[in-house]
């Protein structure tokens with residue numbers, strides 16, 4: 001296995017990222033409808049237009065994590081029971097799922113692991129956002145959910161060049177991002193930023209994804225990037241790791257400072273997080289019924305084989 005790769009497959013990687021299907025329009029349509037307080041049946045019609053997304057929204061709404069005290073019989077029940085803010089996050093999650101469904105096994109990831117990492121990071125991000133009293137819960141949730149989207153493209157190449165990357169990490173003590181950049185000329189953070197921009201997410205979300213490992217380097221929206229950083233590190237520490245990402249990366253406590261969390265508050269913060277963990281576990285254990293095996297789940301992402 002080559003230690004030094006002479007020709008970077010950068011061009012090919014960027015083209016693969018460009019081939020990702022656009023983010024499902026249903027999310028923007030639902031957001032617009034809710035903003036103008038459209039009737040439930042209109043919201044329902046928009047979600048139903050994409051059966052794969054509708055099935056996921058319904059399944060998530062029925063999970064113990066979201067259903068709480070309501071019995072959810074239909075999609076319209078779900079829309080009413082979830083309320084606008086939760087509904088948007090559930091639809092966002094259902095839309096994002098399709099990009100994590102194809103085989104993602106680079107980074108020593110097992111099947112479904114990157115998706116679980118994404119969902120766990122998003123739910124922790126939501127808690128971080130609340131804890132901080134942020135009004136930007138959806139922004140942080142979205143950026144956290146999609147923070148490693150670059151890996152869904154890069155994974156294919158990482159698999160081929162795994163030895164080169166691991167050697168760079170162990171011999172040179174490089175972090176994953178730097179090892180990726182040395183090997184491919186681009187890293188998963190930068191790639192994710194590019195993808196989010198192509199998908200026309202707002203600048204805060206783009207920054208949250210583009211600086212999730214290096215929040216202090218962000219020149220704007222540093223708080224969003226810091227929240228995603230903390231959520232990502234926490235998800236990893238709690239066992240929902242995004243593959244080899246957790247390796248060789250020290251926990252930068254100073255980032256808590258960016259979020260206004262003092263050392264003495266970190267303990268309380270962990271207690272808050274731990275209390276949501278049981279619920280996150282619940283949702284992820286329902287995950288196979290929510291995200292797996294529906295016949296209509298032949299998504300454009302999988303069908304087009306965008307990795308190649």
Ligand SMILES: [Fe+2]
Nearest residue numbers: 147148212245
């Ligand atoms: Fe990452």
Ligand SMILES: [Fe+2]
Nearest residue numbers: 148232242245
């Ligand atoms: Fe991650």
